[in-house]
Amino acid sequence: MKLAELASLIRSKNAGPFILTFDIMFPDDESYLHVKHSGLLTVVRFAELFRCQEKHVQFFECDNARAFKFSMPRPIVQGNLGDGDMHGGQQFIPLMDIEIP
């Protein structure tokens, strides 16, 4: 299954003007733990999908929120010339297609 079919919410957002943060949330413990135990959400995978260096990626497994979080520096600072997503809200798409067996 694709991650988008298991998650109840996948979103991206500015965490201030310089950082993008990504949240992946689940409707129940079962789906959250299934993805967690798959071991497929990793810093390496995220860095590959978002073309950034692994050392710049932060990754958190938040059990009490049934959520995963990634954060990375914005490729273009919010509002600088060339930035096409002022609120950072449409950057999560590559996460949707991650295959979770």
Next chain:
Amino acid sequence: MDEIRYVAASGALGVGVDAEALDKSLDFRPHFIASDAGTTDAGPFALGSGTAAFPREAVKRDLTRVLVASRKANIPALIGSAGTAGGDPHVEWVLDIAREIAQENALSLRTAVIRSEQNPDYLLGLYREGRVRALDPAPQLDDTVFARSARIVGMMGVEPLQEALDAGADFVLAGRCSDPALFAALPIMRGFPQGLAWHAGKVTECGTMACEGPHGGVITATVRQHEVILRPVGEGLGCTPQSVAAHSLYENAHPYLHKECSGTLDLTQSKYTAIDDVSVRITGSEFIPSNDYTVKLEGAELVGFQSIMIGGIRDPFILRRLDQWLSEVKTYIYGAVERVLSLRPPDWTLTVHVYGRNAVMGALEPYTSAIPHEVGIVVETTAATQELATKAAQLSRQPFLHHGVPEWTSGTTSFACLHNPAHINRGAVYRFNLNHVAVPRTKTEMFRTEFVHLGRAPR
């Protein structure tokens, strides 16, 4: 005093305050009402230009509801990050609205106005003493950044708010302010644990966003020595342990650690339990005081002035080799602007956003191989003056219209302009230029409090 109760009226003043829910929340006998009014989320323009992101009427409507409710209950009202960016013009703008509200509603408000805009020379002094530190990631800093900024604000913590409350303010109107600080100020002042007070503020600063259910309503918090109770007021709204836990992720790079002026809120050990269908108890949140008192700086500087041109391309012969075609058009435009205006990059900038292809994700776009049947194009020309930006946009139109398509013999018009004139003048464009903290010599020197009286004379 065994607890502090409060109401968070709105996630952002100007977006809406649910008047019915706010009125009903007064039954809960709150000790104060507060609402955040600012954010950097809209972009650098508000800070740079000194204007707000919401219309005056919307802010007036919301602030009226907050001030009338607070006077009805005879409790203080706190508004932070006034006018979106919390600079001096933003504070003046909201103060003027509040003055009007006080007169129209026969309110009497002893008002503490706390300004947080920073003097560039003062900041340069701190910088030279090594008292300005970069966060990660941060733009390159040098000693010209302060003077060339259009505006810089410092984000206040609880201390200036507490001084204002202690001096008996009915209404605290704060410039740029940590969102949770608005809510944590009074509980901390009354001796409640900092971890719980800050965490309550963190959850409630976005209004009912930490709840499940429809939009609207207000959220209330009760801060005690060993717990915080969160409870929304509004039809169909409820907090659940998961909704509250999940909210601490929102717009934060780190889910558990949140830096404030005086230390770090640590949610690693926080526990969330349901009390009933709509209320949640938080325990275990900690606050780790820092050795240095640090104030986050936000700055915006002028990039230039901008014009844009919007249009579309439908011709499949162009679309199948779009990058090449755009590159040729850009080269032609750079040449034309240099010949006519004697301008070369970086003295002007040409930016092209291709909707239908990668305008939204830019370099991060994973799907670039498919050939779209149509693309929308936004051309931005940015230069030191509006006149030059406009002229560069005018010089961009003909190359987009008539650049050749080898598959056709000649004389094609390839760009479907949306408007006449094709360009739109956008005015000033700003950028954020600081992701730094200042280490002031004293906790209060960066913020200036003035007491003013609004409305009818005090009895």
